[in-house]
Amino acid sequence: MDAVDPRVRVRERFAxxxxxxxxxxxxxxxxxxxxxxxxxxxRDLGCRYFSFLTAVDWKEHGLEVLYRVENxxxxxxxxxxxxxxxxxxHCPSLTSVYRxxxxxxxxCYDLFGVVFDGxxxxxxxxxxxxxxxHPLRKDYPVDMPHAPYR
Amino acid sequence: MADxxxxxxxxxxxxxxxxxxxxxxxxxxxxxxVFRAILTxxxxxVAAVDAVIGYLHRCHEKLGETLTYVQYPSIASKxxxxxxxxSELAYVLAAERIGRVEVPPRARYLRVTAAELQRVASHCxxxxxxxxxxxxxxxGGATLFLYAIRERExxxxxxxxxxxxxxxxxxxxxGGTRYDxxxxxxxxxxxxxxxxxxRIDEYEAMLEDNPFFLARTQGVGxxxxxxxxxxxxxxxxxxxxxxxYDIRRAxxxxxxxxxxxxxxVETAGDCWARYRVRMVEFRESIKIVRxxxxxxxxxxxxxxxxxxxxxxxxxPKGEAYAxxxxxxxxxxxYLIADGGPKPYRMKWRGASFSNLAVLPHxxxxxxxxxxxxxxxxxxxxxxxxxx
Numbered sequence: 438m439d440a441v442d443p444r445v446r447v448r449e450r451f452a453x454x455x456x457x458x459x460x461x462x463x464x465x466x467x468x469x470x471x472x473x474x475x476x477x478x479x480r481d482l483g484c485r486y487f488s489f490l491t492a493v494d495w496k497e498h499g500l501e502v503l504y505r506v507e508n509x510x511x512x513x514x515x516x517x518x519x520x521x522x523x524x525x526x527h528c529p530s531l532t533s534v535y536r537x538x539x540x541x542x543x544x545c546y547d548l549f550g551v552v553f554d555g556x557x558x559x560x561x562x563x564x565x566x567x568x569x570x571h572p573l574r575k576d577y578p579v580d581m582p583h584a585p586y587r
Numbered sequence: 588m589a590d591x592x593x594x595x596x597x598x599x600x601x602x603x604x605x606x607x608x609x610x611x612x613x614x615x616x617x618x619x620x621v622f623r624a625i626l627t628x629x630x631x632x633v634a635a636v637d638a639v640i641g642y643l644h645r646c647h648e649k650l651g652e653t654l655t656y657v658q659y660p661s662i663a664s665k666x667x668x669x670x671x672x673x674s675e676l677a678y679v680l681a682a683e684r685i686g687r688v689e690v691p692p693r694a695r696y697l698r699v700t701a702a703e704l705q706r707v708a709s710h711c712x713x714x715x716x717x718x719x720x721x722x723x724x725x726x727g728g729a730t731l732f733l734y735a736i737r738e739r740e741x742x743x744x745x746x747x748x749x750x751x752x753x754x755x756x757x758x759x760x761x762g763g764t765r766y767d768x769x770x771x772x773x774x775x776x777x778x779x780x781x782x783x784x785x786r787i788d789e790y791e792a793m794l795e796d797n798p799f800f801l802a803r804t805q806g807v808g809x810x811x812x813x814x815x816x817x818x819x820x821x822x823x824x825x826x827x828x829x830x831x832y833d834i835r836r837a838x839x840x841x842x843x844x845x846x847x848x849x850x851x852v853e854t855a856g857d858c859w860a861r862y863r864v865r866m867v868e869f870r871e872s873i874k875i876v877r878x879x880x881x882x883x884x885x886x887x888x889x890x891x892x893x894x895x896x897x898x899x900x901x902x903p904k905g906e907a908y909a910x911x912x913x914x915x916x917x918x919x920x921y922l923i924a925d926g927g928p929k930p931y932r933m934k935w936r937g938a939s940f941s942n943l944a945v946l947p948h949x950x951x952x953x954x955x956x957x958x959x960x961x962x963x964x965x966x967x968x969x970x971x972x973x974x
Binding site for chain 2: 509579
């Protein structure tokens with residue numbers, strides 16, 4: 438580990454301004470640099486610990502995917518987020534970088550319907566394989582499967 | 588002719604080049620819940636594992652969006668029902684971090700007391716069930732299970748006196764705790780801890796001189812430090828793999844910086860290493876509870892007045908990720924608040940989910956009997972895996 442501020446390194450390599458204060462930083466890369474940034478975080482920033490990956494449904498603004506990785510020695514916790522845009526459901530898969538992304542991405546696909554391109558085995562993980570819909574979408578009704586009651 | 592066919596089948600089987608797909612679970616006694624492992628076997632050796640989870644899925648994250656900050660903590664305890672105190676704590680910590688809610692020192696100490704007692708109780712259940720899984724090899728199946736459950740019952744008595752419930756407590760709330768210690772509780776707690784502490788020595792004597800126990804745990808289910816980090820396993824598993832990662836140390840919450848305790852680390856990464864880590868944690872948790880009782884500050888237990896309606900607590904707009912060191916590892920709650928009485932989005936980072944995800948990587952190459960030992964050493968709680 439060298440002592441260079443991780444903010445500086447992200448700025449130099451990606452021309453992005455990380456939000457937050459060390460040890461907790463947030464970066465929002467464009468979608469096409471999603472995997473590149475993950476690899477950079479793992480190899481150059483030493484964030485080898487994969488904490489979690491999830492999504493947020495911002496209604497008309499579309500889905501946002503985010504994950505959190507950590508360098509347990511430094512300490513540094515990096516949250517990386519990307520807005521997919523309205524109606525868009527495709528996101529590159531991180532499974533080639535972090536093996537821990539496998540189950541997390543399956544869960545995210547299951548509950549949000551985010552399709553991770555490049556995932557080797559993208560099936561539902563918590564719900565039944567023949568389930569219809571993705572429950573954590575904001576337009577998914579809470580207690581009736583087909584008709585909204587509110 | 589028929590004879591010849593039958594013989595050929597048997598011969599093929601013994602040649603070891605035939606693969607058999609076997610279903611283990613979802614109602615297998617060693618699964619500690621409902622877990623189905625589809626094992627591909629070559630003889631007795633596991634070649635591949637497909638883990639099927641989700642039998643206990645209740646979509647807690649959707650529930651969290653429909654319940655208020657007052658209602659949800661008591662539901663949060665149902666994610667990891669063996670260690671209910673820790674998941675409640677993660678949720679209220681996240682809400683407090685967004686709303687910058689002060690927590691009085693007495694409440695912080697009470698939270699530590701509850702969380703550490705919970706760790707002892709949870710480890711008792713882990714030890715008992717794990718040893719029962721490996722059953723016959725330990726010379727008498729349920730012996731250790733019954734001993735460990737006896738101690739756990741005494742700890743649950745303490746929780747019952749404190750909160751009125753034995754399993755799912757609803758102890759934490761935004762701003763503090765819901766209950767203060769009843770009269771005589773501290774003395775009862777100290778005498779229980781003294782009893783449990785002596786019993787831990789007995790467990791160790793029963794297990795560590797037992798050659799069968801050593802044979803079944805040493806060198807079995809090795810998790811390398813690289814794999815542990817990449818999958819995101821935490822708690823006793825990552826500490827058993829040589830990484831001193833404990834959130835109570837790395838990012839102290841709820842006054843953990845006031846207490847003196849050791850973070851045990853083992854380097855072998857096998858079932859034995861995880862066992863040793865947990866045995867030391869038993870004692871360290873007891874030490875922390877004693878320190879918390881000794882130094883318990885006087886004062887209020889909550890910074891907020893008692894609530895009169897469920898929608899009364901409002902958290903300003905913002906987001907936070909709060910994590911606690913549960914008995915199984917990093918229990919995290921990622922909360923996005925929109926200013927109303929309910930969160931906009933809530934994500935549970937269950938320790939058991941990530942810990943279980945390591946199984947397909949470490950089981951292949953082991954015998955079927957070792958699957959049971961490895962599962963038990965991971966200590967998954969399926970309420971938390973499936974959420």
